[in-house]
Amino acid sequence: xxxxxxxxxxxKRYGSRTVLDGVSLAVRPGELVALLGPNGAGKTTAVxxxxxxxxxxxxxxxxxxxxxxxxxxxxxxxxxxxxQDGGLDPRSTPGDVLRLYARFHEGAREPDxxxxxxxxxxxxxxxxxxxxxxxxxxxxxxxxxxxxxxxLLLDEPTAGMDPEARRxxxxxxxxxxxxxxxxxxxxxxxxxxxxxADRVAILHGGRIVAGGTPAELAAGAMPRLRFRLARxxxxxxxxxxGAALAVTASGATLVAEPGEAPGAFRVEGxxxxxxxxxxxxxxxxxxRIQIAxxxxxxxxxxxxxxxxxxxxxxxxxx
Amino acid sequence: MRQALTDGLVVTWRNxxxxxxxxxxxxxxxxxxxxxxxxxxxxxxxxxxxxxxASYREYLMPGxxxxxxxxxxxxxxxxxxxxxxxxxxxxxxxxxxxxxAVLSGRTVxxxxxxxxxxxxxxxxxxxxxxxxxxxxxxxxxxIGLLLLFAxxxxxxxxxxxxxxxxxxxxxxxxxxxxxxxxxxxxxxxPPQSLPDWLQPVAEWNxxxxxxxxxxxxxxxxxxxxxTGLPAEEPALVTIGWVIVIVAIFLPTGVRRYRNLSR
Numbered sequence: 001x002x003x004x005x006x007x008x009x010x011x012k013r014y015g016s017r018t019v020l021d022g023v024s025l026a027v028r029p030g031e032l033v034a035l036l037g038p039n040g041a042g043k044t045t046a047v048x049x050x051x052x053x054x055x056x057x058x059x060x061x062x063x064x065x066x067x068x069x070x071x072x073x074x075x076x077x078x079x080x081x082x083x084q085d086g087g088l089d090p091r092s093t094p095g096d097v098l099r100l101y102a103r104f105h106e107g108a109r110e111p112d113x114x115x116x117x118x119x120x121x122x123x124x125x126x127x128x129x130x131x132x133x134x135x136x137x138x139x140x141x142x143x144x145x146x147x148x149x150x151x152l153l154l155d156e157p158t159a160g161m162d163p164e165a166r167r168x169x170x171x172x173x174x175x176x177x178x179x180x181x182x183x184x185x186x187x188x189x190x191x192x193x194x195x196x197a198d199r200v201a202i203l204h205g206g207r208i209v210a211g212g213t214p215a216e217l218a219a220g221a222m223p224r225l226r227f228r229l230a231r232x233x234x235x236x237x238x239x240x241x242g243a244a245l246a247v248t249a250s251g252a253t254l255v256a257e258p259g260e261a262p263g264a265f266r267v268e269g270x271x272x273x274x275x276x277x278x279x280x281x282x283x284x285x286x287x288r289i290q291i292a293x294x295x296x297x298x299x300x301x302x303x304x305x306x307x308x309x310x311x312x313x314x315x316x317x318x
Numbered sequence: 319m320r321q322a323l324t325d326g327l328v329v330t331w332r333n334x335x336x337x338x339x340x341x342x343x344x345x346x347x348x349x350x351x352x353x354x355x356x357x358x359x360x361x362x363x364x365x366x367x368x369x370x371x372a373s374y375r376e377y378l379m380p381g382x383x384x385x386x387x388x389x390x391x392x393x394x395x396x397x398x399x400x401x402x403x404x405x406x407x408x409x410x411x412x413x414x415x416x417x418x419a420v421l422s423g424r425t426v427x428x429x430x431x432x433x434x435x436x437x438x439x440x441x442x443x444x445x446x447x448x449x450x451x452x453x454x455x456x457x458x459x460x461i462g463l464l465l466l467f468a469x470x471x472x473x474x475x476x477x478x479x480x481x482x483x484x485x486x487x488x489x490x491x492x493x494x495x496x497x498x499x500x501x502x503x504x505x506x507x508p509p510q511s512l513p514d515w516l517q518p519v520a521e522w523n524x525x526x527x528x529x530x531x532x533x534x535x536x537x538x539x540x541x542x543x544x545t546g547l548p549a550e551e552p553a554l555v556t557i558g559w560v561i562v563i564v565a566i567f568l569p570t571g572v573r574r575y576r577n578l579s580r
Contacts, residue, residue, distance in 0.1 A: 052411075073414035073415060073416065074414070076412065077414035081412040083405070083408060087404060087405030087409035088404075088405075088406075088409070089336065089406065091336065091339040092335075100328070101413060103328050104328065104414055147414065
């Protein structure tokens with residue numbers, strides 16, 4: 001099947017800085033690909049090149065088989081773009097903005113119904129400046145959908161939304177994919193990726209450093225030893241346990257599990273092999289601390305992502 | 319061509335709809351012009367004698383109209399720059415619309431906006447004693463010339479709005495350039511009162527030719543210096559200026575717009 005969106009060896013430079021360095025990516029009809037990466041990785045630049053705003057310095061860019069810089073209105077009518085916040089007249093209302101945009105599209109979706117589908121019917125007559133960040137995001141999504149496009153480019157579609165709005169928006173985007181639209185979304189939110197993406201491409205330093213389904217990506221990471229002790233450790237015990245594990249497996253690092261009970265840890269940088277388990281059990285026996293739970297698991301997508309990019313600002317799955 | 323026209327009208331309408339949402343813009347533009355009328359009619363006017371003792375207020379008003387129209391460039395530049403900085407142009411560029419629509423919509427809307435301000439000013443002028451001493455066709459021809467010039471000034475405004483980084487800079491540049499242009503002219507004083515070396519500049523200044531043309535059309539006092547082309551055919555010279563300005567600034571503005579964010 002011919003991809004609706006295709007980047008092949010795309011290079012983009014700003015002065016001496018290379019923002020995209022041979023990026024290749026394809027999205028087919030009915031497929032949702034997430035472009036994941038830390039701030040400054042080049043995600044927005046990639047989307048702007050697909051939108052035709054920016055010109056690539058090298059490589060091939062195709063949207064529905066055409067070069068987006070030269071596609072003109074006929075191509076733009078088939079592509080919906082959700083831009084990051086901004087570009088909305090603060091004094092206009094969602095209803096007005098949507099009706100204005102609808103006038104540029106033949107066969108545009110009915111603005112009032114569209115507002116209802118993104119959950120903005122109650123604020124259709126509220127000035128844009130009075131909308132919350134999440135409501136503006138939903139309006140931006142509605143603007144991307146007004147022309148009933150075949151291809152959607154969504155830049156951080158759920159950023160700034162509350163959990164309820166996120167759920168609604170994800171359901172809406174999932175529905176659009178099921179209708180056969182090709183969707184490329186950039187995101188920082190691993191919840192978007194795990195719940196929506198058929199495939200993920202991780203962009204780091206201008207290159208795609210990993211790609212595949214979310215499960216394939218997570219499977220590529222080293223499994224983790226996780227455990228919960230019967231009580232919290234004091235700083236001396238913490239250092240002692242860390243040292244015992246590091247002696248057994250070089251590179252092993254003890255990490256407290258965020259959001260878990262004080263005695264919950266995982267071991268980074270070492271496979272959960274019998275020697276590591278024995279070292280943990282021996283140290284606990286010596287310190288007379290019970291192990292409440294112990295398990296070895298595959299890494300999560302978040303862990304794989306952090307391994308690849310070192311980005312600590314990623315939003316974890318809710 | 320049809321799409322360019324339709325899309326241009328949609329953008330024009332969008333820009334016009336914004337005016338009542340920011341009424342301060344129009345109100346202060348009108349107040350500023352009325353302030354000039356009152357200052358020059360009642361404060362400085364008595365100290366500016368006209369050759370032949372003609373009415374200063376009748377002399378002044380066409381100049382005030384021309385000055386207001388010249389400042390259309392500032393209105394357009396500020397509006398354009400504001401649209402860019404707020405990301406509105408990026409949104410428009412994502413739509414299946416004719417590329418020219420954003421620029422034509424901006425210039426046409428600003429011409430309509432200036433036409434509205436002109437009407438208010440004409441009523442104010444009428445109150446302080448300005449009269450059209452010819453007929454309706456001449457009145458309409460004068461208004462047409464002013465609006466034609468407003469279009470040319472908007473073309474400069476588009477170019478400027480796309481060239482400067484912020485609304486503040488657009489404001490500063492506009493006023494720094496436009497104030498001397500309107501003052502080194504026949505708008506407030508007869509050119510005869512200017513130093514000899516400055517008189518040719520004032521004579522060929524498009525603001526002067528526009529003002530002289532409307533004075534001539536409306537039968538208002540027009541003590542114009544010299545016997546050259548600007549003095550004899552101010553309307554034709556004004557149209558020439560419009561053609562030159564549009565020919566320079568419209569294509570360069572369009573090019574700037576196309577190359578935005580590349």
